[in-house]
Amino acid sequence: MLVPASEREVWSPLAEAFERAQPRARVELVEGPNSTDLRESLYTATLLAGDDSFDLVLMDVTWAAKFAAAGWLVALDEDFRREELAALLPQALAAGRYAGRLYRLPTRSDVGVLYYRRDWLAEAGHEPPRTFAQLERTARALQRPPQRWGFAWQGAQYEGLVCFFLEVLHGHGGFWVDPATLEVGLDRPESVAALEFLAAARGGQPISPPGVTTYKEEESRRLFQDGRAVFLRNWPYAWRLSQADGSPLVGKVGVQAVVSVSGRPGAGTLGGWGLGVSRFSRQRELAVEFIRHAVSLEGQRALARASGYVPARAEAMADPELLAANPLLATLTSIHQSAAARPALPRYAVASDVLQRGLSAALAGMASAAQALGLAARETRALLSGARPRPGS
Amino acid sequence: MRRVGLALATALLAAWSLAPVAWQLLTAVKPDAQITRTPTVYLPDPPTSRHVTALLARKPMAVYLANSLAVSAVATTLAVGVAALAAAALSRSAAASRDRALLGLLLLALFPPILLLFPLYEGVRALGWVNHLPGLALPYAALNLPLAVWILESGFRQIPRELDEAARLDGLGWLARLARVQAPLAAPSLVTAAILVFIFCWNEFMLALTFMTRDSHKTVTAGIASIGGASIYEIPWGQLSAAVLLATAPLVLLVLVFERRIAGGLTRGAVKG
Amino acid sequence: MSSRTSRLLLLAPAALLVTVVVGLPVLRVLQLSLMRADLDGGISLAWGGLDAYARLWGDARYWTCLRNTAVFTGASVALETALGVAFALVLHQRFHGRGALRALVLLPWALPTAVMALAWAWIFNDSFGVANDLLRRLGVLERPVAWLGEPATAMAVLVLADVWKTTPFVALVVLAGLQGIPEGVLEAARVDGLTAWQRLRHVTLPLLTPALLVAVVFRAIQAYGAFDLVYVITGGGPGGSTETVSLYAFQHYFRYLDFAYGSAVAVQGVLLALLPLALLLRWARRREAR
Numbered sequence: 031m032l033v034p035a036s037e038r039e040v041w042s043p044l045a046e047a048f049e050r051a052q053p054r055a056r057v058e059l060v061e062g063p064n065s066t067d068l069r070e071s072l073y074t075a076t077l078l079a080g081d082d083s084f085d086l087v088l089m090d091v092t093w094a095a096k097f098a099a100a101g102w103l104v105a106l107d108e109d110f111r112r113e114e115l116a117a118l119l120p121q122a123l124a125a126g127r128y129a130g131r132l133y134r135l136p137t138r139s140d141v142g143v144l145y146y147r148r149d150w151l152a153e154a155g156h157e158p159p160r161t162f163a164q165l166e167r168t169a170r171a172l173q174r175p176p177q178r179w180g181f182a183w184q185g186a187q188y189e190g191l192v193c194f195f196l197e198v199l200h201g202h203g204g205f206w207v208d209p210a211t212l213e214v215g216l217d218r219p220e221s222v223a224a225l226e227f228l229a230a231a232r233g234g235q236p237i238s239p240p241g242v243t244t245y246k247e248e249e250s251r252r253l254f255q256d257g258r259a260v261f262l263r264n265w266p267y268a269w270r271l272s273q274a275d276g277s278p279l280v281g282k283v284g285v286q287a288v289v290s291v292s293g294r295p296g297a298g299t300l301g302g303w304g305l306g307v308s309r310f311s312r313q314r315e316l317a318v319e320f321i322r323h324a325v326s327l328e329g330q331r332a333l334a335r336a337s338g339y340v341p342a343r344a345e346a347m348a349d350p351e352l353l354a355a356n357p358l359l360a361t362l363t364s365i366h367q368s369a370a371a372r373p374a375l376p377r378y379a380v381a382s383d384v385l386q387r388g389l390s391a392a393l394a395g396m397a398s399a400a401q402a403l404g405l406a407a408r409e410t411r412a413l414l415s416g417a418r419p420r421p422g423s
Numbered sequence: 424m425r426r427v428g429l430a431l432a433t434a435l436l437a438a439w440s441l442a443p444v445a446w447q448l449l450t451a452v453k454p455d456a457q458i459t460r461t462p463t464v465y466l467p468d469p470p471t472s473r474h475v476t477a478l479l480a481r482k483p484m485a486v487y488l489a490n491s492l493a494v495s496a497v498a499t500t501l502a503v504g505v506a507a508l509a510a511a512a513l514s515r516s517a518a519a520s521r522d523r524a525l526l527g528l529l530l531l532a533l534f535p536p537i538l539l540l541f542p543l544y545e546g547v548r549a550l551g552w553v554n555h556l557p558g559l560a561l562p563y564a565a566l567n568l569p570l571a572v573w574i575l576e577s578g579f580r581q582i583p584r585e586l587d588e589a590a591r592l593d594g595l596g597w598l599a600r601l602a603r604v605q606a607p608l609a610a611p612s613l614v615t616a617a618i619l620v621f622i623f624c625w626n627e628f629m630l631a632l633t634f635m636t637r638d639s640h641k642t643v644t645a646g647i648a649s650i651g652g653a654s655i656y657e658i659p660w661g662q663l664s665a666a667v668l669l670a671t672a673p674l675v676l677l678v679l680v681f682e683r684r685i686a687g688g689l690t691r692g693a694v695k696g
Numbered sequence: 697m698s699s700r701t702s703r704l705l706l707l708a709p710a711a712l713l714v715t716v717v718v719g720l721p722v723l724r725v726l727q728l729s730l731m732r733a734d735l736d737g738g739i740s741l742a743w744g745g746l747d748a749y750a751r752l753w754g755d756a757r758y759w760t761c762l763r764n765t766a767v768f769t770g771a772s773v774a775l776e777t778a779l780g781v782a783f784a785l786v787l788h789q790r791f792h793g794r795g796a797l798r799a800l801v802l803l804p805w806a807l808p809t810a811v812m813a814l815a816w817a818w819i820f821n822d823s824f825g826v827a828n829d830l831l832r833r834l835g836v837l838e839r840p841v842a843w844l845g846e847p848a849t850a851m852a853v854l855v856l857a858d859v860w861k862t863t864p865f866v867a868l869v870v871l872a873g874l875q876g877i878p879e880g881v882l883e884a885a886r887v888d889g890l891t892a893w894q895r896l897r898h899v900t901l902p903l904l905t906p907a908l909l910v911a912v913v914f915r916a917i918q919a920y921g922a923f924d925l926v927y928v929i930t931g932g933g934p935g936g937s938t939e940t941v942s943l944y945a946f947q948h949y950f951r952y953l954d955f956a957y958g959s960a961v962a963v964q965g966v967l968l969a970l971l972p973l974a975l976l977l978r979w980a981r982r983r984e985a986r
């Protein structure tokens with residue numbers, strides 16, 4: 031299977047353990063580029079050509095619907111018992127379903143969270159924010175631009191922007207696409223308000239640096255890591271790096287669920303990776319066995335131990351050894367309950383690109399929030415008009 | 424006055440070409456913490472060889488370099504060789520048919536290679552050439568053929584017909600004429616075309632990434648793309664810069680070796696004689 | 697063996713190589729552009745006729761891409777040509793260390809695009825980039841500029857990165873052409889009393905037309921098809937303002953799995969690029985005849 035080169039050491043122990051347990055099997059980890067998009071293209075090229083070089087497909091949360099709709103994945107419903115599936119985090123598992131069948135089992139989950147400088151907030155007597163208004167107020171009070179900014183997030187034109195925007199969108203009561211009815215909610219007043227909040231965060235009287243529209247995960251994390259931001263929205267991986275030896279942020283960082291207008295914890299966007307089996311594989315049974323191994327408790331512990339990432343299995347989240355290494359797991363369990371997945375559409379990539387461009391245009395000041403979202407909504411409706419609503423997804 | 428102008432021009436030229444490269448060099452020896460510090464740290468303090476050693480330990484750079492060399496050398500030889508034959512023929516053709524041929528080649532070159540990626544992949548796969556040298560070398564040679572032919576045709580056309588006639592009257596066949604008379608005179612064009620094609624092959628990314636998936640077969644560009652950091656979001660600048668420099672050094676050496684040929688000047692002698 | 701037969705024989709390998717390895721894929725792309733790809737329980741290809749092309753005409757995003765590509769190509773090629781000729785003229789002079797300088801000048805071309813693109817993105821990062829830092833220190837900027845966050849500056853960065861990388865290509869081709877100009881012609885012009893500038897304009901440049909043509913035409917084609925640079929530095933952003941035709945087609949192929957439409961984008965783009973190209977060639981041929 032194709033793995034990002036930086037994760038080779040993450041998967042090796044698991045692969046070796048599997049090979050010991052199954053003497054007939056040999057797991058080949060092909061190192062690919064770290065860029066998610068490039069790996070997606072590589073998988074696409076091979077699957078499109080009907081190639082059997084990859085038996086297992088390591089998929090991002092958004093690829094399952096597309097690959098399944100293209101007929102490249104084997105349905106795995108029959109191969110796993112109900113108990114085995116119940117042990118996995120329900121949202122993560124649901125992301126692997128399409129048209130009512132299961133195509134991907136999660137091996138690792140992720141959810142968007144809000145980081146903040148506990149020390150600065152305490153020093154100024156601010157409570158961690160519950161609403162957008164509080165977030166803005168605290169950010170504005172504690173920032174000293176351009177040395178220190180209030181709120182760092184991912185605003186570049188890429189999938190990460192969609193992940194982040196969805197949190198703000200849901201927090202304002204809006205929605206993108208309802209996968210059951212295929213209704214598009216981008217041009218509702220709540221949705222427009224959400225985008226206006228972000229656009230205001232960057233323009234006019236900013237709480238975010240103007241360059242935030244070029245930031246992806248690393249740039250925004252760096253800003254926070256260097257002590258130049260009060261709040262950061264990012265994935266859990268940033269926690270581990272901020273608490274590593276030698277980091278100036280040890281003990282100074284708080285993590286919580288993203289905020290909402292109502293004050294209740296918002297819905298972080300669900301991320302994560304999982305495994306599926308290629309239809310062209312000639313080792314179907316062994317591939318399924320490998321997946322079984324990877325989602326088992328030992329497998330999940332091995333993966334989480336090697337990578338520091340969040341496991342996709344509930345028990346693993348409570349595992350004492352993992353908790354000791356990564357105390358954040360305790361908080362993440364509850365945050366995960368309300369994680370929101372992105373709509374599982376076969377044409378998700380097109381819809382995402384439409385939204386990305388609209389958001390980016392509004393953030394860069396090329397269009398107003400209402401205009402941008404209005405256009406995006408129209409394009410998305412046109413896109414979905416050819417599709418059929420899928421029950422059970 | 425002229426000398427001052429020239430000195431200034433060369434200095435600017437060197438600075439323009441070198442600045443980003445120098446930046447890469449500095450990054451390759453800077454400790455991680457200093458790479459991403461603000462305000463920008465210009466000079467590493469102290470310089471570290473950790474990136475280079477980590478890179479060499481982690482990735483089989485020698486293998487990648489060898490693969491790149493093999494693919495590029497084969498593709499370049501093929502492209503320039505075949506192009507030389509074609510250019511020799513075209514330079515002696517009637518203007519109308521020559522222009523038609525050149526235009527036809529241009530038309531095919533108009534297609535961005537990235538968009539031919541998929542059909543090429545289908546073809547290469549059907550022939551079983553994924554992770555095999557011909558799978559990359561042949562497309563590279565073909566994609567560069569139009570450029571090579573155009574450059575060489577220009578060079579061949581500058582050779583005075585009298586020389587060619589003289590050689591024919593001396594009883595030399597077309598191959599001998601090509602090898603002993605035309606090629607040496609068109610040396611600057613040949614070297615130019617060869618260098619440009621070689622560099623293209625060396626640096627090509629998307630096809631190399633798609634057609635060579637096994638580590639043992641990867642070229643240097645595909646290898647660099649898989650240099651990992653602590654997470655999939657992180658870009659390991661230190662190692663990346665080190666890799667880029669390692670990957671480019673052979674090219675620079677190559678050019679240095681052949682740059683005398685770029686100097687040319689042989690044409691003048693031939694015309695006077 | 698007649699000279700015509702020998703000429704055809706000489707042309708055969710090239711024709712074969714190019715027809716099979718490039719021509720066939722091009723035909724496949726043409727074929728795909730006339731199909732319709734449906735993603736639903738498998739990718740099915742059905743005959744679509746000119747549907748994809750009709751769809752293109754109404755596709756606002758496509759026209760934006762065309763405009764972006766035109767701007768990028770035009771700006772890049774213009775700058776590269778001017779700089780490339782200047783570089784070639786300098787490199788043609790005789791002085792110490794000329795060889796080393798020639799190798800140096802080739803460096804930008806020799807560095808792999810995909811990685812240098814990453815470097816450029818980092819250099820122009822608003823908070824951490826060297827560009828802002830340098831400009832601030834030099835007093836040119838007061839506040840950091842979000843280079844890649846605004847449409848105009850993002851395009852400027854792309855053009856700069858492209859010009860930096862490919863000027864050596866132009867320089868090298870033009871240099872080879874300069875070497876072909878007999879010394880005698882320039883001597884005669886000097887004896888006739890023409891100044892350096894006049895010699896350049898009325899003698900050198902016209903004689904360089906064939907080399908310039910090769911450089912400009914191929915650079916234009918390469919800039920038009922530029923992918924790696926745009927993909928890595930901006931990904932088409934912000935707001936789709938730097939999305940080029942190749943990027944758009946690529947997205948359709950590999951992200952949307954709609955390769956019928958992607959092929960139509962590619963073919964249509966090529967057809968549209970033919971027009972300026974044909975004009976350029978005709979102008980050049982006419983000049984050469986003079």
